[in-house]
Amino acid sequence: MDYETPQFFRVMQYAQRADRDVVDMVSGNPDWEPPQALREGLRTYADGEPAEFQYPDSVGLRELREEIATRRGVDIEQVIVTNGAGEANHLAMAESLEQMSGDEVLLVDPVYPYYAGRAEMLHADIRFVPATDRGGLDPADVYEQISEDTAAVVINSPNNPLGVTYDAETVHELVAAAEEHDAMLVSDEVYDHFDYSGRFESALSVDSPNRIVTNSFSKSMAITGFRVGYAIFPHPDGPNGGLMDGARSRHMLTNVTSSRPAQAAVLHALRNTDPSYYEANRDLLRERIDAFTDALDAAGAEYTEPEGAFYVMARFPGFEGTMDNVERLIDEAGIAGMPGEAFSDTRREWMRFALVTPRVGEAADRLAAFFDAR
Amino acid sequence: MDYETPQFFRVMQYAQRADRDVVDMVSGNPDWEPPQALREGLRTYADGEPAEFQYPDSVGLRELREEIATRRGVDIEQVIVTNGAGEANHLAMAESLEQMSGDEVLLVDPVYPYYAGRAEMLHADIRFVPATDRGGLDPADVYEQISEDTAAVVINSPNNPLGVTYDAETVHELVAAAEEHDAMLVSDEVYDHFDYSGRFESALSVDSPNRIVTNSFSKSMAITGFRVGYAIFPHPDGPNGGLMDGARSRHMLTNVTSSRPAQAAVLHALRNTDPSYYEANRDLLRERIDAFTDALDAAGAEYTEPEGAFYVMARFPGFEGTMDNVERLIDEAGIAGMPGEAFSDTRREWMRFALVTPRVGEAADRLAAFFDAR
Known part of the structure; x- marks a missing residue:
């Protein structure tokens, strides 16, 4: 296993070249607004003294x-x-x-x-x-x-x-x-x-x-x-x-x-920044987790219960988390996840999905439909 | 010689604690304006999309x-x-x-x-x-x-x-x-x-x-x-x-x-940014170099002819570039330079002066007066 060239990039490139719309559940980049005060802070800084x-x-x-x-x-x-x-x-x-x-x-x-x-x-x-x-x-x-x-x-x-x-x-x-x-x-x-x-x-x-x-x-x-x-x-x-x-x-x-x-x-x-900023983003993630784990349940998947962070790791019956299957999920379902082998040789059957996209609900529907049709 | 704890900080602290006005010729921080377009770029960025x-x-x-x-x-x-x-x-x-x-x-x-x-x-x-x-x-x-x-x-x-x-x-x-x-x-x-x-x-x-x-x-x-x-x-x-x-x-x-x-x-x-921005700063440095090397000449100092960068390294007759003398120059002349030993064991007789202060002319006068009085 080569940890120095994260497979992250390989998956992202494959998804970008795909001949269809793909929901990106690969990267861990938040998709929501930074605090307003952060933008203000940058603007104020831009006007500062040379020192x-x-x-x-x-x-x-x-x-x-x-x-x-x-x-x-x-x-x-x-x-x-x-x-x-x-x-x-x-x-x-x-x-x-x-x-x-x-x-x-x-x-x-x-x-x-x-x-x-x-x-x-x-x-x-x-x-x-x-x-x-x-x-x-x-x-x-x-x-x-x-x-x-x-x-x-x-x-x-x-x-x-x-x-x-x-x-x-x-x-x-x-x-x-x-x-x-x-x-x-x-x-x-x-x-x-x-x-x-x-x-x-x-x-x-x-x-x-x-x-x-x-x-x-x-x-x-x-x-x-x-x-x-x-x-x-x-x-x-x-x-x-x-x-x-x-x-x-x-x-x-x-x-x-x-x-x-x-x-x-x-x-x-x-x-x-008011604590409500952080609370709102936490609530948003909670909703996404619910929507996505419902779809995983419908697909008969096993997964680690998300208690924190942005990720769900799941294993689908009869559909291992190999790079081939990651690519198939991109092409046939329009969802890009990470192959489990990127995180461990022991996780080859698993895939990781990041929930930092406003399209988690859509991804959940696509996932349910994909596994329903199998 | 301990390269891991630059003497830079020691000199800066001594200068800040000094009981008089000191011209900082220690640090290599430019003292002039950044390009206007740099400030603009930062402001524009502050208004960008979360992505x-x-x-x-x-x-x-x-x-x-x-x-x-x-x-x-x-x-x-x-x-x-x-x-x-x-x-x-x-x-x-x-x-x-x-x-x-x-x-x-x-x-x-x-x-x-x-x-x-x-x-x-x-x-x-x-x-x-x-x-x-x-x-x-x-x-x-x-x-x-x-x-x-x-x-x-x-x-x-x-x-x-x-x-x-x-x-x-x-x-x-x-x-x-x-x-x-x-x-x-x-x-x-x-x-x-x-x-x-x-x-x-x-x-x-x-x-x-x-x-x-x-x-x-x-x-x-x-x-x-x-x-x-x-x-x-x-x-x-x-x-x-x-x-x-x-x-x-x-x-x-x-x-x-x-x-x-x-x-x-x-x-x-x-x-x-127009090339004139860079030219103007170069011209500014040229003037400072002239003013400072004139003072070094008047003090009978030996120095490396400044052909580039922001620095002059000089050796004064009968006044070695030890930390003691660096502190003396701060206290008695109001000029902070770097001891030569920060750069080499073979440069203990030298001091380095950085010309990134608008007060180079003032420093030159102080230097000339200090060595004139000796």
Whole structure:
């Protein structure tokens, strides 16, 4: 399995070349409006002094870091603003591998392909912990795989591709596992605003020098192209404090700093966006999940119950999630999903559908009709 | 010498705490207006469709890559848009080390500290080639150090910190040296719009699979905080084509993509900015150089003749460029420069002054008065 060339692009290209209308359920790009305050923030920034167009602090605009620190209840010295959660995860994984004792990264199977690709780029050994049948993560399975060779355990909750959310007990036990084995728990929480279960628990809820929390505004503000994310590291003056110092250096030497117009716009939006903005988008997703899972039920499909994020992973009777069948679904039903093998060799029978299109209802109808005709 | 914590910050902090007015000649941030079209581009972008706020292609907005490829006379497949020249240099160095035979990076002494810090982060061996007495680079000195252990030779012309510009013959011989030793010449040309000598030659002028050219719009458009740069690699279908493939993967797995509002604004500015914008800023710098070097002459200082970029490196009789003397110049003359040791152990007697302040004339007067009183 080649994690470095995501199959994402192959599917997108096939769908674009298709000789018919296709509902895109491949990409994880929100299709709704960003906050009005974000547009305002960008406009105000465009009229600023020349000095505002120059390098911010390498670790991010001070006011943005303060805002994040206050909201997350951490010290500002723990916060680094990154080029999206992608870079936040990169810094977290790279510094864990550089500074913790092991050379191995534990990932969950099925995996968000970037984690695995990044681990390979960093020349780490990769070990997979299988998700449970219901899509969750059993800490006992992590305990079975974690060892002194482990530098980092990387989790994502709410989860892509499974759509599940890990509860408090799971997260607390995962931090404990990391503590016991001198490893870091890297908890990627970019979908934290999209929890439909009410069970989501941030790893920040556990006070520990063995966890790094990463996040971004890409999904919550519908701005995946802006690249404003952050990582919260253990305090630089405490145990494992070297990770923050290392991340600062790595960020500076890789990117110098993150883009300032995007940081300024996000800061303005953070300060001036009502909670109802986030609630409305969550409600929208809930409706889409209902419509789509109804169609899956009608098709006799098995699927992981969507508790969070934007995704449903499903298995259809007699119709495996191979690339051939993904292409057939594009050509014959006009729906583009992702083949399960993009996330795991063990998921070849499955397909993942992203619900970030206003046409989820239409896709549900097409899906029901397609399987009805078989 | 610790390249990972640039002394830059130490000097800036000292200057900010000083009990008097200080002219900042430390940072390399342009102090003039960005192009009007850049502000326009940002405003237009702020009003765009939600889809325009999502991920662009990982390698950059297609139209921006096309614009760059056309202007630089290369194939679009050779162009990757990066988070500033910082990331462009990072990708170039990392992939050279990953794919070329050696584990060593050749740098010029004195060095822009980020190159050395980055080489250390990448666990490369570092070998220095001394600049000539006049600040240039003699290819014969490179030939003396380059070997099969060399993965990359990193140059910067027009040069920071020396302010010199390498001529065509030098650049051609450096590419030849890289070719002969299976290494890459990484030519960082961010100051290409600030050549006062008329001698600047881009490494693109040599058709070779052994050179990577990096650049950005940070200096030419006075937007160091935007982080829009690019690298031009050998064509992916030709010799050393794997470097471009590797850079694409590394960029994707590190940053996913660069920030889109900044890319959109730069694209609009590239298309709608008259050459007179760049000429006016070049003329402004020429005047500043004259004013400042007159003061250096009056102080009896030795200095490298500024042919490009924003910097003058100078040595004062009986006043070495130590951190102590840098602090003394802040306290007693009200001028903040950089200690030479930030760039090289061999430059402890020198100081670097950046000319990106409207107060260069004032600084020149203060300098003349300070040394006159000694």
